[in-house]
């Protein structure tokens with residue numbers, strides 16, 4: 001199994017890191033089996049809406065986004081971790097997600113509601129189906145996750161995770 005951790009944290013060693021590490025321990029995965037892609041240490045520009053990808057699925061911006069896609073393609077299990085920031089995900093997650101427009105144009109435009117078999121037939125970009133989980137912490141109450149969870153689900157589904165799971169911790173600021 002290839003495990004990919006997409007680290008959308010705003011800082012290391014905080015609440016989200018703790019929850020993420022707890023989950024990794026539960027999975028029993030040694031560090032040699034997982035790759036951690038740290039969004040805040042990567043250079044990923046936001047989508048500028050140039051629409052160059054509308055004809056084919058290659059984004060013309062040459063940056064670390066392609067590394068992320070390649071890692072995601074080869075992953076069997078994806079962990080996406082973020083704190084709740086002003087009701088949503090971290091800006092790092094939202095920023096990277098904007099670049100998935102090239103996947104949307106390439107794979108999803110004509111088939112927005114893919115079944116598993118449709119997915120296998122049509123998703124040339126993302127390869128195999130995979131499992132995955134959104135790990136989210138919030139300073140506020142249990143009702144604070146709604147938007148962040150939706151965004152994480154879109155993020156994970158775009159990478160081929162059919163039924164994203166969720167692990168949350170809240171009231172972290174109390």
Ligand SMILES: Cc1cc2nc3c(=O)[nH]c(=O)nc-3n(C[C@H](O)[C@H](O)[C@H](O)COP(=O)(O)O)c2cc1C
Pocket residue numbers: 009010011013014015016017083084085086087088137138139140141144172173
């Ligand atoms: C700029 C900023 C905005 C935040 N906005 C929210 C929010 O809207 N709702 C909420 O429940 N918590 C909010 N929080 C609290 C964080 O979600 C919470 O402390 C989280 O556990 C931080 O994770 P970390 O320790 O991994 O950085 C915010 C924190 C920061 C720094």
